[in-house]
Amino acid sequence: MRRLGFSLFCTLIALALAGLMLRVLAPGGWTGWEVVMALAWLGTLPWTALCAGNALLGLALRLGARDPVAAVVPGWQPAPAAPPRTRTAIAVCLRNEAMEAVLPPLARLLDGLEQAGAGQSFTLWLLSDTQDPALAAREDAAIASFATQRDGRPIAIRHRRRAENTGFKAGNVMEFLDGPGQEFDFFLCLDADSEMSARAVLRLVATLEGQPRLAILQQLIAGRPAESAFPRLFQFGMRAGMRLWATGQAWWQEGEGPYWGHNALIRVAAFRAHARLESLPDGRAILSHDQVEAVRLHAAGWAVRCVPEEEGSAEGNPPTLPDFLARDARWGAGNMQYFALLRLPGLTPMGRWQLVQAILLFLSAPLWLVLLLGGVMNAATGGGAATPPGALAALLLAGWLAIHAPKLLGYAELLLRPALAAPYGGRGAVLRGAAAEILFTTLLDPVSLAHKSRVLAGLALGRRSGWAPQNRAARGVAWGGAARLLWPQTLLGAAGMAALLAAGGTAWLWGLPFLGPLLLAIPFAVATAHPGLSAALRRAGLARTPEEAAPQPEPSGRRISVSS
Numbered sequence: 001m002r003r004l005g006f007s008l009f010c011t012l013i014a015l016a017l018a019g020l021m022l023r024v025l026a027p028g029g030w031t032g033w034e035v036v037m038a039l040a041w042l043g044t045l046p047w048t049a050l051c052a053g054n055a056l057l058g059l060a061l062r063l064g065a066r067d068p069v070a071a072v073v074p075g076w077q078p079a080p081a082a083p084p085r086t087r088t089a090i091a092v093c094l095r096n097e098a099m100e101a102v103l104p105p106l107a108r109l110l111d112g113l114e115q116a117g118a119g120q121s122f123t124l125w126l127l128s129d130t131q132d133p134a135l136a137a138r139e140d141a142a143i144a145s146f147a148t149q150r151d152g153r154p155i156a157i158r159h160r161r162r163a164e165n166t167g168f169k170a171g172n173v174m175e176f177l178d179g180p181g182q183e184f185d186f187f188l189c190l191d192a193d194s195e196m197s198a199r200a201v202l203r204l205v206a207t208l209e210g211q212p213r214l215a216i217l218q219q220l221i222a223g224r225p226a227e228s229a230f231p232r233l234f235q236f237g238m239r240a241g242m243r244l245w246a247t248g249q250a251w252w253q254e255g256e257g258p259y260w261g262h263n264a265l266i267r268v269a270a271f272r273a274h275a276r277l278e279s280l281p282d283g284r285a286i287l288s289h290d291q292v293e294a295v296r297l298h299a300a301g302w303a304v305r306c307v308p309e310e311e312g313s314a315e316g317n318p319p320t321l322p323d324f325l326a327r328d329a330r331w332g333a334g335n336m337q338y339f340a341l342l343r344l345p346g347l348t349p350m351g352r353w354q355l356v357q358a359i360l361l362f363l364s365a366p367l368w369l370v371l372l373l374g375g376v377m378n379a380a381t382g383g384g385a386a387t388p389p390g391a392l393a394a395l396l397l398a399g400w401l402a403i404h405a406p407k408l409l410g411y412a413e414l415l416l417r418p419a420l421a422a423p424y425g426g427r428g429a430v431l432r433g434a435a436a437e438i439l440f441t442t443l444l445d446p447v448s449l450a451h452k453s454r455v456l457a458g459l460a461l462g463r464r465s466g467w468a469p470q471n472r473a474a475r476g477v478a479w480g481g482a483a484r485l486l487w488p489q490t491l492l493g494a495a496g497m498a499a500l501l502a503a504g505g506t507a508w509l510w511g512l513p514f515l516g517p518l519l520l521a522i523p524f525a526v527a528t529a530h531p532g533l534s535a536a537l538r539r540a541g542l543a544r545t546p547e548e549a550a551p552q553p554e555p556s557g558r559r560i561s562v563s564s
Contacts, residue, residue: 003350006057006252010049017045017402020395028386033378040371047360048402051245055405058244058308061251062413069309072250073207075214076307080206084121086185088205088265091176093169095129097192099142105195107146110155112198119154121205125181126158127172129165136161169261170277170289177272184268191262193316195224200312204265207307214255215270215302216294220246221263222310223317225548227474229537230324230528231317233440236433236543238317239310240410246308255303256350261290263313267302274300280340284464288334291358292341295351314547319474321444321525322485325451332362332455333464365452372496372514379507380499392510404441423546433543443524446517450489477529479522486521493518 021041025034065071069078092106106124113119126143130136140159147157158180162172173189181187186208188201196219204217220242223235250257275293277286286292294304318324338355378384401408411434414421421427483490496515500508517524527533537543 002252002254006053009057010046010053013052013402014045014049017048017395017398018042020391020398023391024387024395027388031378031381031383033374033381033383037371037374037378040367040374043367044364044371047364048399050357050360052402052405054245054248055241055409056248057251058246058248058406059409059413061247062244063416068247069307072247073217073305073307075207075211077203077206077210080202082206083116083118084202084205084209086121086205086209087183088122088201089176089181089184089187089268090122090124090190091173091181091187092124092126092190092192092194093129093172093262094126094139094192095165095169096132096135097130097139099139099146102192103142103146107150109196109198109201110150110153113201114154116198116202118198118202122155123184124155124157125160125176127176128159128161129169129172130161131165167277167285168287168289170286170293174272174276177268181268182272186265187268187271188265189262191315193224194221194263195314196263197312201265204307208265208267211303213301213303214305215267215274215297216259216264216304218257218259218264218304218306219313220306220308220310221260222314222545222547224314225545226317226319227534228319228529229534230320232534232537232543233437233528234324234444235317236545237407237437237441239545240414240434241404241406242410243308243310244410244413245406246306250306250308253350255305256298256348256354257294257304257306258354259290259294259304263315270297270300270302274302280337284337286334286337286341288331288337288358291338291354295347295354298348298351298354299346320477320529321447322477322481325448325485328448328452329455332452333459335359335362336456336459362452362456365449366456368449369453372511376496376499376511379503379511382503384507396510396513404438407437425541425544429541429544436537436542440528442513443517443520446493446514447486447489447521447524450492450518454488474534475529476531477525479526482522482525486525489518489521493521 018041021038025038061071062068067076067078070076090106090109092102094102110119110122110124113122128136128139130139143157143159147159150157160176160180162175165172167174173187177187186205188196188204190196200219204219208214208217222239223231226232226235271293274296277289277292279285297304318327335358338359342352342355375384411430414424414430415427418427421430424430424433493515496511497508497519500511500515
């Protein structure tokens with residue numbers, strides 16, 4: 001009944017947006033380009049309605065429920081009364097990582113677990129896929145130094161390297177679970193840039209111990225305090241939006257929720273039995289493994305749940321626009337593989353929807369691009385003369401509000417609850433941060449949509465990609481590098497704007513919100529990676545997060561040495 005009610009709610013949102021489109025395009029008859037625009041708009045509505053529906057439901061739950069997390073996660077243990085009864089492996093996946101960034105957050109986690117008297121229940125496993133001999137030697141030396149400093153402490157430290165990274169991260173994890181990992185009840189899956197607090201981990205363990213049919217308990221993941229302007233602004237909005245999105249989604253998906261691949265506690269026996277991934281029919285490895293592992297567990301009768309709570313769980317976000325687009329390209333390649341998996345036998349309807357939802361995240365990008373091109377060509381060929389300006393403004397505003405509803409209502413929640421806004425610096429700081437983030441996203445979204453469209457076009461033409469190591473370090477972006485990456489966006493923006501100017505009238509003003517950011521793509525990439533802008537944002541406290549306001553201390557009061 002929950003799913004049926006939510007589906008009807010989203011259908012009503014989609015119908016309202018479709019009705020607005022008809023009010024804009026129908027007057028004066030239909031041109032060919034207007035038909036193209038209408039079809040593209042209809043194609044975007046499933047994702048747009050899902051965004052609005054999850055956000056509105058999530059806000060209602062967070063404002064109306066006494067404990068929103070307990071309302072959507074049965075058996076949630078916010079304050080465990082006893083130490084764990086089970087054994088947990090803290091499994092950290094590594095590949096060509098800077099260990100001076102990886103080890104200090106782990107030291108803080110281990111310190112916290114030991115101080116809570118739970119150290120005997122945990123073992124740290126560093127699972128390496130590093131192949132380069134020089135990088136592997138530095139990694140070995142750093143881990144050996146780290147282990148020596150913690151010698152005699154309750155939590156043992158183990159290091160394991162594979163000869164080949166077969167199956168990428170998913171293969172690394174499963175090889176561990178088939179070996180020493182099978183001795184544990186649970187494993188805490190962490191990426192190299194993950195950071196979790198002991199309190200957050202112990203809550204997950206206590207909840208999983210009390211729910212014998214729960215296979216994965218996934219916590220929300222906030223962005224770690226960032227040096228660069230790009231991740232600082234990006235993750236400010238993402239944090240606000242994910243809190244409401246995940247609350248609403250957890251209510252109607254119930255035990256068939258998502259898994260995002262890290263910062264999650266997983267039941268070893270269930271995962272080994274049901275989340276093993278074979279190759280695709282063409283022999284390629286599955287790239288975006290996490291959603292597939294989740295739906296396999298759904299099909300086997302195991303629950304997968306998301307805790308809509310970000311406290312104590314964080315990750316690093318891409319430090320620059322080029323790094324962000326590279327991550328999107330990897331995710332897009334992985335999510336498009338789900339087309340080959342939709343007809344797998346035995347999946348639940350919700351499991352198939354989970355894969356469809358991941359596809360829609362990327363497939364809507366070329367539809368928005370088609371909508372833009374249709375609008376430009378319609379204006380350039382004399383169409384749209386009878387379009388009511390008021391209806392067009394209402395359509396653009398409604399579409400923008402719906403697609404960005406999760407973060408906009410997330411900001412509203414902070415403003416309605418001063419206690420929630422206080423760790424950000426108060427409601428005034430939230431408003432300033434929201435304004436800066438909305439400007440940032442206005443410039444980012446068209447560039448990102450055009451890039452996603454280019455990536456999907458390449459995949460359709462047979463281009464293949466693997467799962468390359470990620471850059472996690474803050475760095476500047478040179479003008480030449482930005483131009484080589486973003487010239488297609490700039491050219492698209494220039495051509496579109498030239499066509500609208502040639503059409504005359506006010507058509508160029510309606511196209512400016514999308515075409516302007518494309519024209520500014522190159523300076524945007526350079527500016528958001530520039531140390532000066534980053535420093536200015538930090539000094540002003542703009543888009544500050546609670547973690548930045550209350551930074552973590554050094555583990556055990558001393559600095560971790562990782563030198564060889």
